[in-house]
Amino acid sequence: MKRPRNKAAERSATGLFMEDFMKFLFTASAAVVIFFQPCFLLAGMLDTAGLTEATTEAEIARARGVGRFAADRSSAAAVKAPPVESTQGHAHHGKCCAFKLVKCNLVIVYGKADGKDHEAVKNQVRDSAIFETLVEHLNFFIELPSELKLRLAMLGEENAYYDPEKKEIIISYELLKYFSDLVDLQKDMNADEKAELFVDLVFFVTLHELGHALIDIFDLPVTGKEEDVADQIASWIILKTFGDDDHRAVLSLVNASEWFVAEFDASALKVEDLEFAGSHSLDPQRFYNVIAWAYGFNPDAAVAALGADIGEFLTDERIESAAVEFDRIDRSFAVLLKKYLK
Ligand SMILES: [Zn+2]
Ligand SMILES: [Zn+2]
Structure with missing residues (x-):
């Protein structure tokens, strides 16, 4: 579970101008449909994990072909392509490889949203098919033995959390609204960049909760803080499957890490003693972890995504060990999830 934040009053004061918000809704929806088709690079993960048996060359090629930076990417084609009905009963835009899907155990449930703002963000995520896109993507390479619900409520x-009793990931509309507000505060970003940031934030939190779910469902061994492992699983999936090239994947993860530092002001840092006893690492630690993994995965891509010298983010010791650290994570999940990856 994500530690509840307690700065609601401060945030609600920021307010959104309706005009800006509607503009954002439109661009977010368009950007997701046009630019975001994450069904492409499972190939990278599968190659590394040595699990290509189940995936034909043709499928990999097709998957690569619909990648965001693929040479033959055609926005118009992606938008105009007729939706493909999946067994989930939702329309699948574009040419996602997941149209091969025959059975899906990850089920999205849109609960009721209260109030204008929450209804707006609900419509935004539903109309832009953010969660459907992620689910189709995941379903292409993770085999779930039974139903896992992804409930918005x-x-x-x-907050967002995983309920092991009900086998449900729950993501609150309040959290989605918070992300929406957070994105809108990024004055130096254009509309497309804002839309991408929103998607990256939503995906990271969903994948973090999926990490908890996988640990529970597959009874994966965990000997450190489970919360850190959930961050590792989210980061690993993003880095290994979210781009036609490392740069796109790393940018997605670095974008998502904004969540941990959006309200972090080192000069005003005040941590209640009991926070050190929590199950989560502190937000700045989670931020630096994610940066270290991104850097360990691909140093050049991480520096490019950060737009700054890595020395501003990591200690020399962490920089030195980052590649080994990520490699260890990568090989660990390849082993732990081997039976469950398609
Ligand atoms: Zn968690
Ligand atoms: Zn896909």
Whole structure:
């Protein structure tokens, strides 16, 4: 579970101008449909994990062909392509490789949203098929033995968690609204960049909760903080499957790490003693972890995504060990999830 944030008052004061918000909704929807088709690079993960048996060359080629930076990418074609009905009963835009899907155990449930703002963000994510896109993508390479629900609901707070009793990932509309507001505050970003940031934030939190779900469902061994492992699983999936090239994947993860530092002001850092006893690493630590993994995965891509010298983000010791650290994570998940990857 994500530690509940307690700065609601401060945030609600930021307010959104309706005009800006509608503009954002439109661009976010368009950007997701046009630019975001993450069904492409499972090939990278599968190659590394040595699990290509189940995936034909043709499928990999087709998957690569619909990649965001693929040479033959055609926005118009992606938008005009007739939706493909999947067994989930939702329309699948574009030419995602997942049209081969025969059975899907990851089921999205849109709960009721209360209030204009939450209804708006619900419509935004539903109309742009953010979760459907992610589910189709995941379903292409992760085999779930039974149903896992991804439920969107009002929780009374900005939060997301996995419920092992009900086998449900719950993401609150309040959290989605918070992400929407957070994105809108990025004054130096254009509309496309804002839309991408929103998607990256939503995907990271969903994949973090999926990490908890996989640990529970597959009874994966964990000997450190499970919360850190959930961050590792989210980061690993993003880095290994989210781009036609490492740069896109790393940018997606670096974008998502914004969540951990959006409200972090080192000069005003004040941590309650008991926070050190929490199950989560502190937000700045989670941020630096993610940066270290991105850097360990591909140093050039990480530096490009950060737009700054890595020395501003990591200690010399962490920089030195980052590649080994990520390689260890990569090989660990390849072993732990081998039976469950398609
Ligand atoms: Zn968690
Ligand atoms: Zn896909």
